[in-house]
Amino acid sequence: MWNYEKRLQYPVKITQTNPKLAQIIISQFGGPDGELAASMRYLSQRYTMPYKEITGVLTDIGTEELAHMEMICAIVYQLTKDLTPEEIEKSGFGPYYVDHTLALWPQAASGTPWTATVFQSKGDPITDLHEDMAAEQKARTTYDNILRLVKDPEVCDPIRFLREREIVHYQRFGESLRIVQEKLDSRNFYAFNPAFDK
Amino acid sequence: MSSQMNRQELLNHINQASFAVDDVKLYLDTHPCDTDALSFFREYSRQRNELLKEYAKVYGPLTIDTADISCRDRWDWVNEPWPWQEGGC
Numbered sequence: 270m271w272n273y274e275k276r277l278q279y280p281v282k283i284t285q286t287n288p289k290l291a292q293i294i295i296s297q298f299g300g301p302d303g304e305l306a307a308s309m310r311y312l313s314q315r316y317t318m319p320y321k322e323i324t325g326v327l328t329d330i331g332t333e334e335l336a337h338m339e340m341i342c343a344i345v346y347q348l349t350k351d352l353t354p355e356e357i358e359k360s361g362f363g364p365y366y367v368d369h370t371l372a373l374w375p376q377a378a379s380g381t382p383w384t385a386t387v388f389q390s391k392g393d394p395i396t397d398l399h400e401d402m403a404a405e406q407k408a409r410t411t412y413d414n415i416l417r418l419v420k421d422p423e424v425c426d427p428i429r430f431l432r433e434r435e436i437v438h439y440q441r442f443g444e445s446l447r448i449v450q451e452k453l454d455s456r457n458f459y460a461f462n463p464a465f466d467k
Numbered sequence: 468m469s470s471q472m473n474r475q476e477l478l479n480h481i482n483q484a485s486f487a488v489d490d491v492k493l494y495l496d497t498h499p500c501d502t503d504a505l506s507f508f509r510e511y512s513r514q515r516n517e518l519l520k521e522y523a524k525v526y527g528p529l530t531i532d533t534a535d536i537s538c539r540d541r542w543d544w545v546n547e548p549w550p551w552q553e554g555g556c
């Protein structure tokens with residue numbers, strides 16, 4: 270069960286539209302290392318996680334990623350609000366506009382639709398946590414790439430907040446991996462899969 | 468104290484207290500026996516709940532659990548702006 274809170278985790282107040290930038294930032298909505306994939310990854314993996322602390326981490330980070338998705342959508346929405354046909358034409362926003370007008374739709378910056386094939390839910394705690402740590406670093410790199418292209422401080426500010434959270438999540442997943450390994454045979458972590466072998 | 472705050476100030480306090488709760492919650496998931504972190508959580512969680520009630524009373528609810536506090540005759544949950552809109556949170 271989820272409860273909606275009618276506020277963003279960190280404020281997004283953008284006063285200047287910039288459809289070119291929106292087309293880049295939308296990758297963190299529906300791209301391969303975006304927030305939607307992050308949330309679906311953790312919220313899918315948690316059911317078979319045999320350790321309660323880590324089920325908690327997956328649930329709570331998976332929930333926070335939904336809030337990040339909402340921030341990214343707010344950024345894209347505000348960057349494209351009330352665009353005129355002339356602005357759409359000269360900014361190169363036309364291909365997106367023809368399919369979605371000014372609505373939000375999960376796609377990568379390249380235009381590739383969001384797909385579950387960008388993440389794995391493998392049902393082995395060590396494997397899943399390595400995937401999760403890599404995912405947080407990939408998201409961090411994406412934010413670093415975005416930040417090199419952003420000049421507007423109103424856009425930089427929430428993007429920096431999101432980047433910072435990837436680092437914290439990476440840290441928590443690293444601790445989760447350590448917790449899993451402590452519960453396994455230190456001479457062979459791979460002797461059995463604690464989510465499957467009894 | 469909070470009755471003197473304007474809407475933006477109150478909202479900033481809610482965001483700060485809520486962020487403290489979000490962050491320490493993840494830490495506590497992997498450090499469930501850290502008593503300092505636990506008292507940090509209790510303090511900010513208490514602040515957050517009070518501030519959310521205060522906000523609901525004056526400006527409308529941010530959560531469904533505080534929607535019964537704003538006692539106007541209309542459904543404020545939809546009448547106040549959504550977070551991505553102008554004037555939203």
Ligand SMILES: [Fe+2]
Binds near residue numbers: 334408435438
């Ligand atoms: Fe993350």
